[in-house]
Amino acid sequence: MTVTTDSVRSALEQDTIESHLNPVGSFDVADHPVPTGREEIWRFSPLKRLKGLHADAPFDRSTTSCTWNTPEGVRIEGVSGDEARSLRGISGLVPNTRFAARVLAEVPASLVVDVPADLEVAEPIVISLDGKDASTTEAGHVAMRFGAHSKAVVVINHEGSSAMAAVVEIVVGDGADVTVVSIQDWADDAVHLAHHQARVGRDATYKHAAVSFGGDVVRMDANVTYDGPGGSAELLGLYFADAGQHIEHRLFADHNAPHTKSNVVYKGALQGEGAHTVWIGNVLIRKVAEGIETYEENRNLVLTDGCRADSVPNLEIETGEIEGAGHASATARFDDEQLFYLQSRGVSEKEAQRLVVHGFFNDLIRQVGVPSIEDRLLTTVEAELAKNVLQDLAAFGRES
Amino acid sequence: MSKLVITDLHVTVDTEDGPKEILKGVTLTINDGETHAIMGPNGSGKSTLAYSIAGHPKYTITGGTVTLDGQDVLSLSVDERARAGLFLAMQYPVEVPGVSVSNFLRTAKTALDGEAPKLRTWVKDVNAALEQLNLDPSFGTRSVNEGFSGGEKKRHEIAQLELLDPKVAVLDETDSGLDIDALKVVSEGVNRFRAREGKGVLLITHYTRILRYIEPDFVHVFVDGKVAESGGKELAEQLEANGYDKYVKANA
Numbered sequence A: 001m002t003v004t005t006d007s008v009r010s011a012l013e014q015d016t017i018e019s020h021l022n023p024v025g026s027f028d029v030a031d032h033p034v035p036t037g038r039e040e041i042w043r044f045s046p047l048k049r050l051k052g053l054h055a056d057a058p059f060d061r062s063t064t065s066c067t068w069n070t071p072e073g074v075r076i077e078g079v080s081g082d083e084a085r086s087l088r089g090i091s092g093l094v095p096n097t098r099f100a101a102r103v104l105a106e107v108p109a110s111l112v113v114d115v116p117a118d119l120e121v122a123e124p125i126v127i128s129l130d131g132k133d134a135s136t137t138e139a140g141h142v143a144m145r146f147g148a149h150s151k152a153v154v155v156i157n158h159e160g161s162s163a164m165a166a167v168v169e170i171v172v173g174d175g176a177d178v179t180v181v182s183i184q185d186w187a188d189d190a191v192h193l194a195h196h197q198a199r200v201g202r203d204a205t206y207k208h209a210a211v212s213f214g215g216d217v218v219r220m221d222a223n224v225t226y227d228g229p230g231g232s233a234e235l236l237g238l239y240f241a242d243a244g245q246h247i248e249h250r251l252f253a254d255h256n257a258p259h260t261k262s263n264v265v266y267k268g269a270l271q272g273e274g275a276h277t278v279w280i281g282n283v284l285i286r287k288v289a290e291g292i293e294t295y296e297e298n299r300n301l302v303l304t305d306g307c308r309a310d311s312v313p314n315l316e317i318e319t320g321e322i323e324g325a326g327h328a329s330a331t332a333r334f335d336d337e338q339l340f341y342l343q344s345r346g347v348s349e350k351e352a353q354r355l356v357v358h359g360f361f362n363d364l365i366r367q368v369g370v371p372s373i374e375d376r377l378l379t380t381v382e383a384e385l386a387k388n389v390l391q392d393l394a395a396f397g398r399e400s
Numbered sequence B: 001m002s003k004l005v006i007t008d009l010h011v012t013v014d015t016e017d018g019p020k021e022i023l024k025g026v027t028l029t030i031n032d033g034e035t036h037a038i039m040g041p042n043g044s045g046k047s048t049l050a051y052s053i054a055g056h057p058k059y060t061i062t063g064g065t066v067t068l069d070g071q072d073v074l075s076l077s078v079d080e081r082a083r084a085g086l087f088l089a090m091q092y093p094v095e096v097p098g099v100s101v102s103n104f105l106r107t108a109k110t111a112l113d114g115e116a117p118k119l120r121t122w123v124k125d126v127n128a129a130l131e132q133l134n135l136d137p138s139f140g141t142r143s144v145n146e147g148f149s150g151g152e153k154k155r156h157e158i159a160q161l162e163l164l165d166p167k168v169a170v171l172d173e174t175d176s177g178l179d180i181d182a183l184k185v186v187s188e189g190v191n192r193f194r195a196r197e198g199k200g201v202l203l204i205t206h207y208t209r210i211l212r213y214i215e216p217d218f219v220h221v222f223v224d225g226k227v228a229e230s231g232g233k234e235l236a237e238q239l240e241a242n243g244y245d246k247y248v249k250a251n252a
Ligand SMILES: Nc1ncnc2c1ncn2[C@@H]1O[C@H](COP(=O)(O)OP(=O)(O)O)[C@@H](O)[C@H]1O
Pocket: B013, B014, B015, B020, B022, B040, B041, B042, B043, B044, B045, B046, B047, B048, B049
């Protein structure tokens, strides 16, 4: 638990102000100086590799193709002008970073996804972003609105080369059941700065899954607030960082309403020289948020030397009237006892390592709960493993 | 054929104060089809012997040899030892989260045989093995040893013994922590294994209780890292009556 000062405490009682976990927001770009890297929210990020997206890189014409399927009853289209402007901030987002403020202020168009009330969309909505060029910088805004008691799964799939700043706003209507999966399977040169902000309605269920495999730098902030009591948010993450990659996930569950729930599980694997992952899990339980439940967990599996996993859970509690709050964070290497047990049954060392890594991610992939992408995630984990660990083993002549 | 020969085995573990010798010259031969019981007080080095035979990285062999049917075991990696025909039922089986029992068993069988088992007969074999050890068929979908009761872990080890069918099985205190019903179930499993042609068993135990169900051909008293006395099963009866005092005192 973090100690808070009285002034912050009384401000929090008003229930409107941002916690000191996050800087106060503003729509005005001028209120957000260019980060220097010393700021709490930027200190882990490699600013030099962001191609200026955190600062003043031009938002050029997009070189990233964007395609999607449109299940019956769903509206998905690019909009501009007044309609695009009216969508800025619909999730309750008040930008706390310069890039998010710039996206809201400067990007002329938005991709809107509208799922009407009561509609249950059977097939996943898949939005595919395929980057062609990481030497130009671009930005995008997506607004998703899910009507009351609707049910839908949206998968945003990022591939190819791109340098992109993106804001995704998600409004989950009362009683709706929504899953948003964002897969970062970029090429090696991609840079991706993203902010996903969701407002979860009364008694609604929201699941957000961030899956990051590829890209030079991926930083995603995934935030949740509640629009009434009884809302439930599950924030899941799976990442696999290779040599030289920086993958950063920051999340913020802001319990601003009573009887809300948040459950955060992020798991990552790291391999290769200079692989760096960052996980910042911020949970704020405001004074009004009585009877809430929250749990957050981050586990990292370090497969080789030369990797670094930062993991920082922050739980800030302003009311004693809660059902439950907990967090766990662990970073470990392969467990020798596990490998020994498997090998003692005849399984080779590399096969044992493969089993352990699969086991590490398996439950989480099942928890994401989108059957059509389960196989793909397992295959990608497999491919990531094949990249480095197995090669290393061969190089050291330890293969049997 | 299955002949395990341990000759003058010396083993150390690394401690904060440097290496500490645990096994101080163990010599033991298990011939084709024999069951040997090793009995000894806590801390005498029984698990160290079991782990050293299996190749656990924590232990350093400083002297002696171990051969299986003439092949040098100590130069093999852990998985190669298993493929050569050794099996260790562990005193404390390890949890492997997210890896299902059925996936684990299939992967192990495939590794041992060099080819995947025929699906239909394999599923039947697995279900039969689980059932014989009073393990629910739903066991196959659970993660290896995760959330298993102490008894389930031990029964799962013996189910593996029957399915993986090694030449020589080292059973490290498979009996400890079992109630009498579970002890019988586990013993029946070991006896089914022993009934197969030429299987060797090294049965490590702290108590004489299991020897009522699994009759050993030889009994060895293990004290302070070596065999203090060897004999037939009457030696177990003496231990039952008198305990380890005589050996521990003689050693002190
Ligand atoms: N890492 C270690 N550091 C120090 N002593 C150890 C270590 N591992 C094992 N030992 C010692 O080795 C001895 C034998 O242990 P073990 O083989 O487990 O005995 P048993 O199975 O007969 O109870 C014990 O005295 C134990 O304390």
